[in-house]
Amino acid sequence: MSEQPSIHVSDTEKRLLAGLAKIALVLRRQGWIEAGESGITPTQAQILALLWSRQSTGIGVSALAAELALTKATVSDSVSALVRKGLVQKEASAQDARAVNLRLTYKGEQAAAGSALWPETLLGTMAQLTPQEQACLLRGLVKIIRGLHEQGMIPAARMCVSCQFFQPNAYANSAQPHRCELVNASFGDRFLQIDCGYHALAPKPRQAEAWSTFVQMV
Ligand code: SF4
Numbered sequence: 001m002s003e004q005p006s007i008h009v010s011d012t013e014k015r016l017l018a019g020l021a022k023i024a025l026v027l028r029r030q031g032w033i034e035a036g037e038s039g040i041t042p043t044q045a046q047i048l049a050l051l052w053s054r055q056s057t058g059i060g061v062s063a064l065a066a067e068l069a070l071t072k073a074t075v076s077d078s079v080s081a082l083v084r085k086g087l088v089q090k091e092a093s094a095q096d097a098r099a100v101n102l103r104l105t106y107k108g109e110q111a112a113a114g115s116a117l118w119p120e121t122l123l124g125t126m127a128q129l130t131p132q133e134q135a136c137l138l139r140g141l142v143k144i145i146r147g148l149h150e151q152g153m154i155p156a157a158r159m160c161v162s163c164q165f166f167q168p169n170a171y172a173n174s175a176q177p178h179r180c181e182l183v184n185a186s187f188g189d190r191f192l193q194i195d196c197g198y199h200a201l202a203p204k205p206r207q208a209e210a211w212s213t214f215v216q217m218v
Contacts, residue, residue, distance in 0.1 A: 026122065038111065040085075043070065043078045048087065051104045052112035053195050058101035060093065067155050087111055135190035142192055143215070158199035160192050161214055162207050165200060168214040177217065 009017075028042075040048070046068055051059065059067075065075040079102060082088040087108035093099035104112055129137065142161055148154045160166040160178070170179035176186040182198055193199070202210065 023122075040082075040087075040111070041078065043068075043074065044082055047075065047078055047082060048104065048108060048112040051088065051102060052109065053197065055104055055109070056197055058091065058093075058103045060099055060101060064102065069155060082108070131190055135188060138192050138194075139189045141194070145194065146211070156201075157194055158196050159194055160196065160199075161211055162202060163193075163196065163199045164202035164206060165198070166202070166210055168210050169217050 038045075047064065050064060050067055061075055061079060062072060064079075065072045068075065079088060079090075083090065086105055089103055089105050089108075090100045091103065093101040126134070142159055145154065145157050145159065146161060149156055156162065160180070161168075163180075165180050165182040167179040167181060169177045171177050171186055174186065176188045178188065178192075179186050182200075201207075
């Protein structure tokens with residue numbers, strides 16, 4: 001049996017992981033409480049949250065299952081329950097008449113936009129960070145999410161760093177160094193998108209080039 005290469009983890013890295021684990025604990029526990037109070041399960045709450053971010057295009061069951069890293073059967077069961085509750089509607093896909101597209105109903109939008117999806121306690125703590133701290137945290141999260149995706153642990157996120165419209169450091173030495181070609185606007189790290197509705201996946205070479213520029217910025 002081949003030995004796994006040992007990875008050196010510094011004390012700071014261990015403390016960061018411990019901190020992330022504590023936040024995950026709050027999210028999980030709060031998710032159960034809030035979802036229970038509103039009569040939806042945590043999986044259904046996850047589906048509502050994802051459909052909320054895809055409301056302009058809708059999404060099929062298979063894609064939904066892939067995004068949430070759940071089985072198609074689990075997602076189908078939860079979607080059926082959400083349809084019965086009047087929170088989700090099925091419609092024919094514009095691309096394929098045999099495929100079904102899922103969208104939130106008005107009632108579903110109200111449920112998804114509610115505090116059930118973002119615990120108020122966490123929203124409050126985010127607001128306590130300075131703009132610089134928020135920018136730094138967001139930049140770090142982008143790196144972590146990309147790293148986890150590269151290792152096949154989570155599905156691809158619709159982040160600026162993989163988008164064909166992203167031009168990192170287009171305005172070097174500016175407070176808003178990045179550019180989104182789509183809207184022709186400059187922005188700083190604090191406005192990096194994690195799940196952008198206008199994201200268009202860039203070809204691999206362009207992604208690699210943008211990533212290299214992005215990580216070299218300090
Ligand atoms: S379209 Fe969205 S994801 Fe793409 S660069 Fe612009 S803001 Fe970022």
